[in-house]
Amino acid sequence: MLYGQGTYDRLCSNCHGDNAVSVKSIPDLRYSATLRRASDWTAIVIGGARAPKGMPSFKEMLAEDEAENIRHYIVSEANKARAAKAWRSVADGHAARSGSAST
Numbered sequence: 001m002l003y004g005q006g007t008y009d010r011l012c013s014n015c016h017g018d019n020a021v022s023v024k025s026i027p028d029l030r031y032s033a034t035l036r037r038a039s040d041w042t043a044i045v046i047g048g049a050r051a052p053k054g055m056p057s058f059k060e061m062l063a064e065d066e067a068e069n070i071r072h073y074i075v076s077e078a079n080k081a082r083a084a085k086a087w088r089s090v091a092d093g094h095a096a097r098s099g100s101a102s103t
């Protein structure tokens, strides 16, 4: 288990979803551009830059390195999702070439 995962499950998953998969209209963090910019991530998660839009500041609960651990966990979830997608398209292409019906 990655370091940030437990913290994510405890503090973020209620709104952003289990395994970082968002089910509501709240951003799926795996596809967020913020994920690639550590300083923006800190500004939102610690600094409360999006507090007026319903994303609370976790300043009282998290140190910056803990927020950074959560970011790393979500990056790894994003990479898993990308790998699964790439694998599916390889499998689909194979089914198309061999003439079998793709399910």
Ligand code: HEC
Pocket: 008, 011, 012, 013, 014, 015, 016, 026, 027, 029, 031, 032, 033, 034, 035, 041, 044, 045, 050, 053, 054, 055, 056, 058, 070
């Ligand atoms: C009370 C619900 C709630 C909780 C708990 C919550 N968030 Fe959010 N979060 C939101 C909402 C709503 C937004 C969308 C804000 C907006 O529209 O800009 C958001 C947006 C974000 C964004 C910006 C994403 C983007 O694509 O712009 C980041 C990063 C983020 N949250 C990280 C976290 C992390 C990390 C945690 C746990 C420490 C967390 N959030 C916990 C509600 C929540």
